[in-house]
Amino acid sequence: MPLPYSEIVMEHFRNPRNVGQIKDPDAKSVEGSPACGDMVAVYLKVDEETHHISDIKFESYGCASNIATGSIITEMAKGKTLEQAKQITWKEASNELGGLPAIKTHCSVLAVDGLRAAIQNYEERHGLVKERVPTTVELVRKRLKRVMNPISGLDLVRTKLVKKIKVSDGVVWIVIDLPEDHQFAANIREEITEKIEPLWDVEQTVVEFLE
Amino acid sequence: MKREYIYLDNAVATRLDERVLEAMKPYLFDTYAVATSQFGYSPGIDARDALDNARTQIAATMGAAPEEFIFTSGSTESSNLALKGVALALGEKKGRHIIISPLEDFPVLHSARALERHGLRVTKLRVDETGRVDLVHLRESITPETALVSIQAANQEIGVLQDLEDIGEICQEKGVILHTDATHSFTRVPLDVRNVPVDLMTVSAHTIHGPKGIGGLYVRAGTPIRKWMDGGFQEFDLRPGAENIPGAVGFAKAVELVTPEETARLQGLRDRLTERLLEIPHTRINGHPVHRLPHNANISFRFVEGESLLLHLDMRGFAVSTGSACFSRSLEASHVILGIGGNHERAHGSVRFTFGRFNEESDVDAVVAAVAEAVRDLRRISPLGKE
Numbered sequence: 001m002p003l004p005y006s007e008i009v010m011e012h013f014r015n016p017r018n019v020g021q022i023k024d025p026d027a028k029s030v031e032g033s034p035a036c037g038d039m040v041a042v043y044l045k046v047d048e049e050t051h052h053i054s055d056i057k058f059e060s061y062g063c064a065s066n067i068a069t070g071s072i073i074t075e076m077a078k079g080k081t082l083e084q085a086k087q088i089t090w091k092e093a094s095n096e097l098g099g100l101p102a103i104k105t106h107c108s109v110l111a112v113d114g115l116r117a118a119i120q121n122y123e124e125r126h127g128l129v130k131e132r133v134p135t136t137v138e139l140v141r142k143r144l145k146r147v148m149n150p151i152s153g154l155d156l157v158r159t160k161l162v163k164k165i166k167v168s169d170g171v172v173w174i175v176i177d178l179p180e181d182h183q184f185a186a187n188i189r190e191e192i193t194e195k196i197e198p199l200w201d202v203e204q205t206v207v208e209f210l211e
Numbered sequence: 212m213k214r215e216y217i218y219l220d221n222a223v224a225t226r227l228d229e230r231v232l233e234a235m236k237p238y239l240f241d242t243y244a245v246a247t248s249q250f251g252y253s254p255g256i257d258a259r260d261a262l263d264n265a266r267t268q269i270a271a272t273m274g275a276a277p278e279e280f281i282f283t284s285g286s287t288e289s290s291n292l293a294l295k296g297v298a299l300a301l302g303e304k305k306g307r308h309i310i311i312s313p314l315e316d317f318p319v320l321h322s323a324r325a326l327e328r329h330g331l332r333v334t335k336l337r338v339d340e341t342g343r344v345d346l347v348h349l350r351e352s353i354t355p356e357t358a359l360v361s362i363q364a365a366n367q368e369i370g371v372l373q374d375l376e377d378i379g380e381i382c383q384e385k386g387v388i389l390h391t392d393a394t395h396s397f398t399r400v401p402l403d404v405r406n407v408p409v410d411l412m413t414v415s416a417h418t419i420h421g422p423k424g425i426g427g428l429y430v431r432a433g434t435p436i437r438k439w440m441d442g443g444f445q446e447f448d449l450r451p452g453a454e455n456i457p458g459a460v461g462f463a464k465a466v467e468l469v470t471p472e473e474t475a476r477l478q479g480l481r482d483r484l485t486e487r488l489l490e491i492p493h494t495r496i497n498g499h500p501v502h503r504l505p506h507n508a509n510i511s512f513r514f515v516e517g518e519s520l521l522l523h524l525d526m527r528g529f530a531v532s533t534g535s536a537c538f539s540r541s542l543e544a545s546h547v548i549l550g551i552g553g554n555h556e557r558a559h560g561s562v563r564f565t566f567g568r569f570n571e572e573s574d575v576d577a578v579v580a581a582v583a584e585a586v587r588d589l590r591r592i593s594p595l596g597k598e
Contacts, residue, residue, distance in 0.1 A: 013522065019592045034556035034595060037516060037536045037544060041594035059594035063518040063537035067592065103542065150542055181324065187542035 006098030009068040016067055018074035020057045027125060029117035032110050036194060038062035040070050040114035046122055051082045058114065065097075065104040069111035072096050082119050088112065090146075102153025106191060109146055135199045137165045140172055143199070147191045150184045156192075163210065170203035172196050179211040217574045220530045221418070221506065221567030222367060222395060227461075228420040228568065234464035235422065238457040245453050258456050265456075265463035272466055273412065274403035275429050281446040282459050285426035286394040289413035290318035290361075292428055292439060292450065293390040297359045297411070298326050300435035306358025308332045312344050313550045316367045318413075319392055320546075323361070332356070341499035342371035342551045349378065353385045360389050364412075365396035368534060368547040368563055369498030370507030372400060379408035388434060394418060394426075395504055398469040399477075410434045416458070420568050421465030425458030477566040478505035480575050484564055485510070487579045491586060493596065497548055497561055506566040509534075511548070511557045512582075514596035515589040520562060523585035529578050534561040 247255030415426035442451025517533025534545025
């Protein structure tokens with residue numbers, strides 16, 4: 001029976017690499033939540049001098065593509081410097097897995113975000129971060145590039161679904177070019193809120209649909 | 212040696228019974244003519260007789276007259292006809308308001324949403340934590356504007372049975388039409404329209420080892436309803452299109468083959484499954500412990516996500532279903548589990564097991580072992596539940 005997942009995805013799903021926790025990690029992150037249906041925890045051990053990732057482990061509560069991406073991303077990041085690991089994109093992870101179904105790309109993004117968040121956590125703990133920047137329309141647009149359009153598996157910005165963005169007084173207002181009762185409207189709203197709400201100066205995210 | 216695949220998703224599709232196929236065969240190869248009037252050619256008259264007999268037989272099992280039962284292409288079409296057909300018939304006179312349960316399956320839920328776009332008002336009733344609708348809320352919600360109440364007989368996911376006798380009584384007293392989607396309970400939890408005052412009832416063959424693509428709608432005599440699909444004058448001018456005679460004959464045979472003894476056997480399998488799965492820590496049953504479909508079990512496993520669990524079970528040779536968002540076509544978690552007050556985690560971790568004629572006791576033991584193993588493996592890699 002043909003599955004929508006590649007052989008590589010299924011192999012990583014069956015036998016995920018680098019699973020578990022690291023005792024006394026140098027950094028850790030938890031992205032997603034049980035409510036979203038996807039959650040990834042990433043643990044890092046980092047060489048203090050060279051900033052190489054000497055050990056990495058992950059845990060996943062999620063679907064097959066989430067587990068497989070968590071597995072592949074830890075393999076890809078191991079031994080790299082923090083700067084190199086930061087550059088790993090979900091597209092590269094997805095390619096490494098032999099591709100993911102369009103509808104599942106958002107699950108792989110979460111695992112990549114988990115890795116980046118863990119690196120950020122390390123930088124914060126070790127005084128390597130620059131000052132916090134205020135949220136702008138451009139920054140929101142950049143974040144929306146990490147929200148996937150489940151129809152095509154490409155992001156919302158690239159698929160031209162983002163009609164308007166407004167940022168004022170801690171409220172981010174986004175208009176999406178889909179009807180309110182579209183098959184994926186509720187999912188897209190959730191995903192956007194999930195990506196925008198964690199910004200330090202955002203209090204509320206309003207997602208509106210055309211029609 | 213590869214073990215046989217065990218299918219436990221009988222709520223969405225069932226294996227055709229060979230006896231059903233045998234009953235259908237003559238109408239595929241010999242009497243394949245369209246049903247004609249009594250003045251037509253003889254194969255057409257034979258086809259007409261077969262259709263009438265199938266209709267009479269199915270209608271009889273629900274206590275209806277033959278002319279109160281029309282064939283459709285399945286549950287989706289039946290429920291669309293019920294909601295849209297009544298709305299069309301009542302038009303402007305009455306009927307700018309309909310009442311449904313929030314746990315309805317998509318045909319009713321989305322027909323109601325479509326009518327809402329045409330200006331009708333839709334009330335979704337409160338339900339308790341087992342999924343049963345609040346009868347006080349129903350009584351309060353019915354206004355002189357109300358055209359139709361649509362409350363399912365049994366839920367597609369958690370199998371909860373509604374108290375249709377009381378619901379029917381309230382609707383009858385208030386003079387409101389009652390439709391029920393009985394797709395999942397038909398023949399397994401028999402309903403006699405002479406005792407239960409429903410006006411419209413959706414049924415289908417695909418849940419009882421009949422062919423796919425055939426269903427029906429019971430329409431109580433005198434119910435205001437109009438066809439919403441245009442074409443010929445078939446099915447008492449309510450459902451145009453050439454009749455699916457092999458389907459109708461197969462449907463009647465499938466209805467005939469369901470027995471109370473068989474249903475009791477499936478309930479036995481279900482009870483054994485439920486009992487054993489609940490021995491796994493951090494599990495809970497979704498739906499009502501007693502008022503539920505005899506062949507349905509729905510259990511949530513904490514700390515694991517349903518699509519992963521489903522894939523693990525598939526790799527081990529079992530087909531089940533889940534309310535997880537990842538599994539749904541809209542990427543939304545089950546509206547049923549959320550609707551009974553469950554959180555997203557409970558919906559994502561919910562698994563539905565539904566039994567059918569071809570399941571055996573050994574299937575239960577095998578699936579219990581596989582679930583226990585898969586849940587253990589997934590919990591091992593989960594960041595949740597470690598404390």
